[in-house]
Every structure is written in structure tokens, then in C-alpha cells.
Amino acid sequence: xxxxxxxxxxxxxxxxxxxxxxxxxxxxxxxxxxxxxxxxxxxxxxxxxxxxxxxxxxxxxxxxxxxxxxxxxxxxxxxxxxxxxxxxxxxxxxxxxxxxxxxxxxxxxxxxxxxxxxxxxxxxxxxxxxxxxxxxxxxxxxxxxxxxxxxxxxxxxxxxxxxxxxxxxxxxxxxxxxxxxxxxxxxxxxxxxxxxxxxxxxxxxxxxxxxxxxxxxxxxxxxxxxxxxxxxxxxxxxxxxxxxxxxxxxxxxxxxxxxxxxxxxxxxxxxxxxxxxxxxxxxxxxxxxxxxxxxxxxxxxxxxxxxxxxxxxxxxxxxxxxxxxxxxxxxxxxxxxxxxxxxxxxxxxxxxxxxxxxxxxxxxxxxxxxxxxxxxxxxxxxxxxxxxxxxxxxxxxxxxxxxxxxxxxxxxxxxxxxxxxxxxxxxxxxxxxxxxxxxxxxxxxxxxxxxxxxxxxxxxxxxxxxxxxxxxxxxxxxxxxxxxxxxxxxxxxxxxxxxxxxxxxxxxxxxxxxxxxxxxxxxxxxxxxxxxxxxxxxxxxxxxxxxxxxxxxxxxxxxxxxxxxxxxxxxxxxxxxxx
Numbered sequence: 001x002x003x004x005x006x007x008x009x010x011x012x013x014x015x016x017x018x019x020x021x022x023x024x025x026x027x028x029x030x031x032x033x034x035x036x037x038x039x040x041x042x043x044x045x046x047x048x049x050x051x052x053x054x055x056x057x058x059x060x061x062x063x064x065x066x067x068x069x070x071x072x073x074x075x076x077x078x079x080x081x082x083x084x085x086x087x088x089x090x091x092x093x094x095x096x097x098x099x100x101x102x103x104x105x106x107x108x109x110x111x112x113x114x115x116x117x118x119x120x121x122x123x124x125x126x127x128x129x130x131x132x133x134x135x136x137x138x139x140x141x142x143x144x145x146x147x148x149x150x151x152x153x154x155x156x157x158x159x160x161x162x163x164x165x166x167x168x169x170x171x172x173x174x175x176x177x178x179x180x181x182x183x184x185x186x187x188x189x190x191x192x193x194x195x196x197x198x199x200x201x202x203x204x205x206x207x208x209x210x211x212x213x214x215x216x217x218x219x220x221x222x223x224x225x226x227x228x229x230x231x232x233x234x235x236x237x238x239x240x241x242x243x244x245x246x247x248x249x250x251x252x253x254x255x256x257x258x259x260x261x262x263x264x265x266x267x268x269x270x271x272x273x274x275x276x277x278x279x280x281x282x283x284x285x286x287x288x289x290x291x292x293x294x295x296x297x298x299x300x301x302x303x304x305x306x307x308x309x310x311x312x313x314x315x316x317x318x319x320x321x322x323x324x325x326x327x328x329x330x331x332x333x334x335x336x337x338x339x340x341x342x343x344x345x346x347x348x349x350x351x352x353x354x355x356x357x358x359x360x361x362x363x364x365x366x367x368x369x370x371x372x373x374x375x376x377x378x379x380x381x382x383x384x385x386x387x388x389x390x391x392x393x394x395x396x397x398x399x400x401x402x403x404x405x406x407x408x409x410x411x412x413x414x415x416x417x418x419x420x421x422x423x424x425x426x427x428x429x430x431x432x433x434x435x436x437x438x439x440x441x442x443x444x445x446x447x448x449x450x451x452x453x454x455x456x457x458x459x460x461x462x463x464x465x466x467x468x469x470x471x472x473x474x475x476x477x478x479x480x481x482x483x484x485x486x487x488x489x490x491x492x493x494x495x496x497x498x499x500x501x502x503x504x505x506x507x508x509x510x511x512x513x514x515x516x517x518x519x520x521x522x523x524x525x526x527x528x529x530x531x532x533x534x535x536x537x538x539x540x541x542x543x544x545x546x547x548x549x550x551x552x553x554x555x556x557x558x559x560x561x562x563x564x565x566x567x568x569x570x571x572x573x574x575x576x577x578x579x
Contacts (some may be wrong), residue, residue, distance in 0.1 A: 018050055020131035023097040023117040024088040026051050030134070031083060034074040038159045045070055053120050053133040061263045065256055069139050072146040074161055076115070078154040095119035096135065104148035113145040114138055143255045182258065190252045198244030202237035209233070224287045231280045238273035242266055267327045275320035282312050306371075310389050362411045369417050374488060378414040381405065423459055423482035424491050430502065431474030431514040440509055441467055445477060447505045457485045457494050474514030 033048035383397035468478035
């Protein structure tokens with residue numbers, strides 16, 4: 001029970017409220033917080049910095065600078081006197097109370113320093129509050145004040161602020177405490193050690209990461225270019241060095257005028273390397289998911305993955321731009337608000353960009369084509385879809401040039417997608433010689449029909465093979481059919497197969513293909529062959545009678561077919577129709 005009571009008393013002794021109602025309350029709040037910090041409560045310094053006015057310090061380095069200022073102030077106070085709260089007024093005439101204001105000598109220079117507490121007005125919503133805080137002059141000059149008192153011991157009755165750094169400094173050679181140029185020799189050594197340590201950690205991490213990446217990529221058969229991998233390794237190296245830098249420079253007890261720009265450089269490098277790393281990691285992630293998308297029959301993934309990749313990259317750059325602006329002290333809220341004021345002009349200027357963005361959404365949700373599809377756009381552009389982005393779509397033409405079309409244009413264009421065809425038409429003319437007997441023509445046409453029926457990829461319910469025209473140099477047979485094939489290469493292969501089979505069939509039947517020729521007939525007195533014309537009766541009547549006899553002869557086979565329903569096959573008996 002005694003232990004519990006003691007624990008409660010110990011905890012209650014370390015609990016205090018943030019009271020900034022007067023100079024005395026502010027000083028007491030600060031000293032209590034730093035007292036707990038000296039005892040090992042690291043969170044107490046966060047309470048101590050609330051007693052300062054740090055609005056003049058850039059937000060990017062405010063937290064680190066505030067902690068250093070709070071530590072410097074307690075070092076100074078502990079070497080001046082043990083603070084008696086009774087000597088600090090509760091009420092002050094005016095809006096500032098000065099504790100100390102003197103000139104100090106540091107490295108043969110004189111600096112005016114000041115410790116003061118002033119009245120600060122702050123707005124919280126619609127209400128305005130006032131509080132007493134250590135002033136801007138205190139924050140700006142306390143570093144020089146502490147530097148002038150470093151060799152002085154703390155007064156009796158107070159606990160000195162010590163840490164591991166003090167033990168290390170006592171072990172260092174005396175020359176490390178000498179100043180060269182701007183910093184102490186020990187601080188220069190510290191900066192070099194930080195850079196080397198960062199490089200060493202980055203080297204070890206990258207060495208192990210390369211092995212992991214290569215095993216992972218080989219396991220899933222994912223290809224990522226060496227250029228992308230090198231950019232990932234390089235950006236990771238700079239990220240690790242930036243983290244090491246930010247952690248290290250805080251330990252060197254640098255003056256605020258030097259610490260602030262070093263921290264700013266480290267934070268900019270940290271943000272920039274993180275942006276570049278994430279930017280290129282999206283290439284790695286996209287390559288993996290594209291590989292997975294290839295395993296599915298749904299072409300939607302082939303468009304979605306690159307589109308999400310580009311969108312993510314854009315968002316990373318946008319967020320990075322804001323973070324870098326904040327880290328260098330720019331008022332990003334004001335800049336973004338300014339963009340809001342000029343939103344109308346911006347929207348007007350960016351209407352094409354918005355049209356392209358919504359065009360990309362149209363491509364994503366309407367799915368008029370997939371990656372690799374053969375398309376024809378109404379303005380005559382023809383080729384295969386290579387890439388769909390946020391702004392434009394890339395089409396590789398059949399003469400291997402690359403055409404980039406804005407997505408806004410695509411959304412208003414007529415798109416003819418050849419890959420969406422269920423059937424692919426094939427229409428050609430087979431020309432044979434005029435001296436080919438009609439029986440062979442019949443046999444040849446029927447043989448071609450049989451080739452079409454026996455083809456694996458041909459449409460069996462609709463095709464046409466007929467003697468269609470009598471040209472100058474040939475008798476033309478119309479060949480009209482459809483393929484049911486998955487892609488253009490298969491279509492070409494089946495065209496090749498059919499035409500080769502037609503050539504073989506013609507060779508078997510003795511059918512000769514025609515080519516442009518000119519035949520000269522020499523006039524002779526020989527009688528022409530044919531049926532002798534009757535001496536009596538009208539020739540028209542004789543012609544009609546012959547035509548009726550000829551028309552009674554069915555073409556081969558006896559039931560002509562242009563589709564699978566014609567089941568009667570061709571045989572040798574169909575070749576002889578002579579009386």
C-alpha cells in the first residue's frame with residue numbers, strides 16, 4: 001500500500017498544467033517541464049517549447065529549432081542563478097518583462113542577448129486569447145548567450161542537463177573543441193562521420209535489396225528494366241543518407257543559424273528521394289501486376305494497370321510539390337488559395353487537359369479497345385493500341401511509327417475496332433483460263449467449298465464460291481467466306497492455308513490459273529465446229545430450244561451448295577453430262 005501511495009505522489013509531483021497567464025506562471029511552467037526532462041521524461045520538452053513564441057521560425061525546421069532553444073535556455077538559466085519565483089512579477093506594466101538584457105563576447109565578437117517574456121495575442125477560431133511567452137529576441141539570441149557561458153559551471157541547487165553527448169565529448173581529444181572556419185573541429189568530424197555512416201548503411205541495404213529483387217522477379221518471371229531498378233536503388237540510397245543526416249546533425253549541438261539550413265537541406269533531400277523512390281516503385285509494381293494481367297483473358301486489366309500507374313505517379317508528384325514547398329518555408333496554403341481564386345481562369349486554360357482526363361475515363365469504363373487491339377479512327381489513323389495514359393493514347397501504326405492521340409479527341413471519334421470482330425471476312429477472285437471445260441469449273445468450285453467446310457476456323461453456315469464474271473483474260477470465280485479466329489496472325493495463317501490448298505486442288509484437276517494474255521487468231525477457211533444451223537425456221541427459235549436443253553442440266557453437284565446444309569458430295573459421275 002505504501003508503494004502505491006508513493007507512486008501516486010511521484011506521478012502527481014511530475015504532473016503540471018500549462019499556465020501562461022503571467023510571466024511568473026510561464027517561467028514556472030518552463031522550469032517544471034525542463035526539470036522533468038532532466039530526470040528522463042523526454043516528452044516533457046514538448047511542454048517546455050509551448051512557453052515560447054516560435055511563429056517567426058519556418059515550419060519546416062520549427063520543431064527541431066524549438067527543442068534546441070529550450071535546451072539552450074535552461075543551460076543559461078542554470079549558470080546564472082537558481083530562479084526564485086517570488087522575484088518574477090505576476091503583473092507587468094506593458095506587454096513585455098525582461099529578465100536579462102546584456103552584451104556577451106563570443107569569438108572576439110559582441111552580441112546583444114536577451115531573456116524576456118512578452119504578451120502574445122493568438123486567434124483560436126473567432127476568439128482572441130492572450131498568453132505570456134518567451135519572446136522572439138530570446139529565441140534568436142539564446143544560442144550566443146549559451147555559447148558565452150559554456151565554460152561556466154551550474155549554480156548550486158540545480159540539476160545540470162547532461163546526456164550521452166557530454167560523456168563522449170569528455171573522451172574526445174582537446175583539439176576537437178577548437179574552431180575551424182564556422183564549426184568546431186569535432187562538429188566537422190561529426191558531419192563527415194554522418195555522411196560516411198549514411199553511405200555505408202545505404203550500401204548494405206542496397207546490396208541485400210538487389211538480391212531480393214532479382215529473386216522475386218525471377219520467381220514470377222517479371223521483367224523490370226535495369227534503368228528502373230538502378231533509379232530505385234539510387235533514390236533509396238539518398239533516402240537513407242537523408243534520414244541519417246537528419247538524425248545526426250541534431251546531435252552536434254550546432255548553432256541555430258547553422259542547424260536550420262542543414263535541417264532544411266536534409267528534409268528537402270528526404271522528401272525528394274522519397275518521391276523519386278515511390279515514383280519508380282510504381283513502375284516495379286505495375287510490371288508485376290501487368291504480368292498477372294497477362295494471365296487473364298480480360299483485357300480491361302491491361303488498360304487499368306498503366307492508367308493507375310500514371311495516376312499514382314501524378315499524385316505523388318503533386319503531394320511532393322506541396323511538401324517540398326512547406327519544407328523550404330513557402331506558404332502553400334496561400335499558394336493553393338491563390339489557385340482557388342484564379343480557378344475560373346485555370347479551368348478555362350485547362351479545359352483541354354480536363355477533356356483528355358475525362359476521355360481517359362471513357363476509355364477505362366466504356367472499353368472501346370484494349371491494349372494490342374487493331375483499331376481505325378475516323379480521321380484515318382490505323383494501328384495497334386500500345387498504351388493508354390491520363391492525357392493521351394499511343395497507337396503503333398503498321399509502318400512502325402507512333403501516333404499520340406489526345407483522349408479528348410478519342411472520346412468524340414468513331415473507333416472501328418477490328419479485334420472486336422467475331423468473324424473476319426475474306427473476299428478474293430480466282431481467275432482461271434478460258435479453255436477450262438465447264439465440268440472442271442464445276443469440280444473446282446465444289447472442291448473449294450469442301451476445303452472451306454473442312455477448315456477449322458471457317459464459318460460453315462455462310463460462304464460463297466461461284467463463277468462470278470468473265471473478264472478480259474480469265475474466268476473469275478468469286479471466293480467469299482468468314483474466319484472465326486482470335487487475332488490477325490491466325491487469320492493470315494488460315495488465308496495462307498486455304499490458298500495453298502486451292503492451288504493443290506487446281507493442280508490435281510488440271511485447272512490452269514489465268515494471267516493477262518493476248519491471243520491472235522489467224523483466219524482460215526476451215527469450218528467451225530458446233531451444231532449445224534437448220535435451213536428452215538427462225539434462228540431465234542433454234543437458239544431458245546438449245547438453251548432449254550442446256551438449262552435442264554444441273555450444275556455439279558445436282559443440288560448446289562454454298563453452306564454446310566448442302567450435304568451431297570461431288571464425285572466423278574458429276575463430271576460427265578454429255579448426251
